Amino acid sequence: MKHSFDEVINRLGTHCTQWDYIEDRFGEKDLLPFSISDTDFLCPPEILEALRKRIEHGIFGYTRWNHQEFKDAIQQWYQKRFSTLVNEDWILYSPTVIYTISKLIEHITEEGDHVVVQTPAYDAFFKLVEDNKRVFSGNKLLYENNTYSIDFQDLEKKLAHPHAKVFLLCSPHNPTGRVWTKKELKKMIALCKKHQVYVISDEIHMDIVRKPNVHIPIVEVAEDLDHVCICTSASKTFNTPGLGGSYAIIPNQELKESFLVTLKNKDGLSSTSTLGAIGLMTAYLKGGQWVDDLNVYIENNMELVKGFLNKHIPSAHLEIPESTYLAWIDVSNLPYTDEQLQNALIHHGKVAIMPGEMYGKDGKGFLRMNVGCPSSKIIDGLQRFKSAIDYLENKYK
Ligand SMILES: Cc1ncc(COP(=O)(O)O)c(C=O)c1O
Numbered sequence: 001m002k003h004s005f006d007e008v009i010n011r012l013g014t015h016c017t018q019w020d021y022i023e024d025r026f027g028e029k030d031l032l033p034f035s036i037s038d039t040d041f042l043c044p045p046e047i048l049e050a051l052r053k054r055i056e057h058g059i060f061g062y063t064r065w066n067h068q069e070f071k072d073a074i075q076q077w078y079q080k081r082f083s084t085l086v087n088e089d090w091i092l093y094s095p096t097v098i099y100t101i102s103k104l105i106e107h108i109t110e111e112g113d114h115v116v117v118q119t120p121a122y123d124a125f126f127k128l129v130e131d132n133k134r135v136f137s138g139n140k141l142l143y144e145n146n147t148y149s150i151d152f153q154d155l156e157k158k159l160a161h162p163h164a165k166v167f168l169l170c171s172p173h174n175p176t177g178r179v180w181t182k183k184e185l186k187k188m189i190a191l192c193k194k195h196q197v198y199v200i201s202d203e204i205h206m207d208i209v210r211k212p213n214v215h216i217p218i219v220e221v222a223e224d225l226d227h228v229c230i231c232t233s234a235s236k237t238f239n240t241p242g243l244g245g246s247y248a249i250i251p252n253q254e255l256k257e258s259f260l261v262t263l264k265n266k267d268g269l270s271s272t273s274t275l276g277a278i279g280l281m282t283a284y285l286k287g288g289q290w291v292d293d294l295n296v297y298i299e300n301n302m303e304l305v306k307g308f309l310n311k312h313i314p315s316a317h318l319e320i321p322e323s324t325y326l327a328w329i330d331v332s333n334l335p336y337t338d339e340q341l342q343n344a345l346i347h348h349g350k351v352a353i354m355p356g357e358m359y360g361k362d363g364k365g366f367l368r369m370n371v372g373c374p375s376s377k378i379i380d381g382l383q384r385f386k387s388a389i390d391y392l393e394n395k396y397k
Pocket of ligand 1: 037093096097098099122170174202204205235241246311
């Protein structure tokens with residue numbers, strides 16, 4: 001492995017959402033955070049070098065994204081990592097993935113229309129659907145033998161509703177980590193096509209995937225490209241959300257053009273962050289090896305969590321997810337309520353691990369632990385987890 005991810009870097013005092021503002025989510029300061037999904041890793045050295053060079057230039061005027069270099073970098077990444085050909089006309093910039101999804105939903109649907117989403121679901125999906133006054137139509141994933149699968153019968157029922165207009169797919173899936181297979185993707189797309197439902201595929205977790213699973217971009221499997229699009233970003237993988245910027249792949253040119261009118265004319269957001277664009281282009285042209293190494297490191301962290309739980313908290317179970325740096329831990333066999341467990345983690349373990357209910361009621365009985373950090377932090381966090389359980393055992397024995 002060329003890159004090491006062991007270095008511990010103090011992020012406190014950088015207005016860092018995960019560390020400096022942990023109290024906002026967990027009601028207490030000074031907790032060791034495994035919460036929102038950014039990582040504690042330095043960017044690849046190639047990105048740091050490119051940013052330094054750009055900063056030394058010293059002028060940070062309005063910056064275009066709509067040029068060949070931006071699109072080439074994305075095309076090359078898709079070609080190299082997923083063997084997918086992306087037409088340059090499909091590529092467009094957007095400030096964030098959630099902004100893109102929100103605006104596309106506004107374009108495609110009317111107030112009161114249904115947006116179908118598999119649950120448990122990334123928490124922002126609930127908010128963006130409901131605050132756009134659309135109806136969140138949940139398609140609960142089936143959970144059997146520690147594995148998630150799609151309830152296609154229920155999915156078809158939800159898609160067949162006369163007001164269902166969008167299927168908001170999370171591929172790979174946050175929080176369960178499922179990497180959808182070609183067969184599953186084809187079946188989902190076929191059902192959407194049958195019921196004339198447009199597919200928005202949020203693929204922000206596409207690069208963190210454990211072998212032998214392979215992420216397949218939705219444009220690779222869809223036969224009718226007018227009914228699908230991808231919303232994604234390099235920010236999750238390379239830990240650059242603070243630089244700003246994401247992108248979308250929208251083959252339907254009419255939809256793409258109307259999105260651009262909103263971005264540019266209505267919302268005045270078309271000029272990109274200079275550093276964000278440099279980050280993306282450098283990441284995609286030079287960051288391949290770093291991502292390969294990162295995947296190995298994350299897998300080791302997952303093994304670490306699994307091994308620790310098996311040994312010290314055997315009623316909790318981690319099935320190593322197929323993708324993401326988010327360990328989705330089944331705590332449903334612990335003899336405590338989610339509230340008792342959270343209280344013990346926060347007040348006794350001094351550790352912040354997301355309660356599964358954050359991802360809707362179908363996340364009950366789970367914890368989501370972000371393992372995108374040096375292994376030493378994972379060990380510290382697991383020991384805190386254990387001390388919270390020891391406290392509960394004593395209290396309720
Ligand atoms: C599935 C998913 N989509 C989108 C985002 C956020 O992306 P952005 O900050 O670009 O809106 C996240 C971050 O955790 C995510 O997990």
